[in-house]
């Protein structure tokens with residue numbers, strides 16, 4: 203499937219990845235957490251970051267998004283260097299962020315949460331399309347954002363980013379703590395977004411979920427990317443992966 | 450005329466009106482403090498001085514440029530608001546990464562400087578500012594005499610407070626503000642310029658204080674100390690209402706003004722401390738304030 207997509211893309215776009223992370227280092231205060239992250243993502247790809255708790259997956263997304271204050275190395279997106287840009291400028295280039303803790307605002311209604319992120323690029327989903335993806339949200343429009351169930355909050359967190367026209371979405375553990383039926387709904391949504399050409403960087407602990415949507419997997423270990431596995435090779439690499447993830 | 454608990458109605462309603470007037474100032478000032486505290490997380494100790502500056506700018510406008518009350522009501526908040534924007538950009542914004550205490554010390558110090566400079570220049574006897582001719586006189590309501598200007602102060606304060614509440618709670622801009630109060634990092638990651646929002650919010654809170662200052666100019670004389678005296682009570686109002694609650698600041702402001710007025714009727718000796726007594730009780734029973742969310 204990745205190959206088919208690659209052939210549809212113009213040659214230039216295929217040659218250079220949409221996102222390229224090189225020798226990325228990151229700190230929380232004095233604590234050195236990322237020690238040289240290297241990976242790239244082509245346009246239209248779904249790529250996961252896998253790794254144990256505390257490996258540095260969330261921190262990597264925060265560094266790309268520009269909300270990790272201290273970072274070094276190189277992050278290029280759509281040909282532009284992000285490492286020195288503030289988060290708001292990175293968002294304006296078309297990078298959308300769905301944080302691990304979902305980031306639903308308690309002082310905002312569902313509608314207000316949905317409308318909060320400004321449109322940064324043309325071609326985002328309309329509110330109606332978002333409600334088609336996540337029908338539960340429509341009935342809860344006037345509820346307080348944090349009164350939603352965990353699954354609904356996750357849908358809201360994803361939905362509001364789809365409105366902005368961001369072409370690349372950083373998704374941090376969207377299935378964490380959710381019931382299987384909701385996980386499935388989110389999986390279908392991701393598959394649909396992929397078909398529509400979104401580029402997705404997905405952090406995931408749910409290994410089977412990751413396998414169902416992704417093209418490639420990067421393994422993060424102690425702040426470094428230590429391996430890359432194609433989705434089609436995943437079955438053959440189960441043992442290796444179990445060793446990485448300690449499952 | 451009938452008497453209520455031995456109190457002549459004129460005295461009762463007169464004190465109620467006075468309470469409402471004071472409450473108007475408490476409400477606007479504590480509203481500004483609440484808006485600023487919500488987003489910036491600093492207690493703006495310059496607030497009283499900025500209220501006083503509003504009154505002084507109105508006086509300057511009239512004295513040196515012949516610009517009267519109605520224009521002053523617009524120009525003074527904008528002018529003082531701009532000084533707030535500059536203050537936030539040049540100084541307060543440098544302290545966000547430090548403990549709240551530093552912001553408090555800075556804003557308190559600036560208030561002392563502003564008050565000191567004006568005291569040097571104009572003394573403390575107070576400068577007169579007359580009621581605009583359109584609002585001179587008053588209405589005989591039968592049970593009391595209502596000076597037009599005092600009625601106007603109450604109405605204008607209510608309108609400004611409710612308009613502010615509406616913008617914050619019901620508009621897109623207000624949603625940005627509420628969201629940035631909760632999680633500025635994430636709001637920034639959506640592409641919103643949070644530092645600018647913070648600066649403008651501070652400027653707006655300061656402009657509210659200056660607006661109250663212009664309203665106050667014809668009632669109290671224009672005096673470098675006028676803010677310092679008032680702001681102590683306003684801080685108590687904010688503590689009672691709960692830091693950061695918009696509606697709480699408005700309701701508590703008007704409510705405590707009225708309670709203070711009633712105390713002046715029924716137990717005059719207690720009128721100057723009643724708000725502080727309420728503050729102590731609220732702190733004991735509900736430390737986050739009547740409308741505050743527990744941290």
Ligand SMILES: Nc1ncnc2c1ncn2[C@@H]1O[C@H](COP(=O)(O)OP(=O)(O)OP(=O)(O)O)[C@@H](O)[C@H]1O
Pocket residue numbers: 230233235253254255256257258259260261262302407
């Ligand atoms: N705010 C913080 N301050 C200091 N250290 C932190 C902070 N957040 C995370 N860390 C540390 O940084 C390292 C990487 O954390 P990170 O959250 O990126 O891991 P992760 O791979 O996302 O883990 P998980 O799967 O549990 O979400 C961990 O050792 C963690 O303890």
Ligand SMILES: [Mg+2]
Pocket residue numbers: 259260261302374
């Ligand atoms: Mg994480």
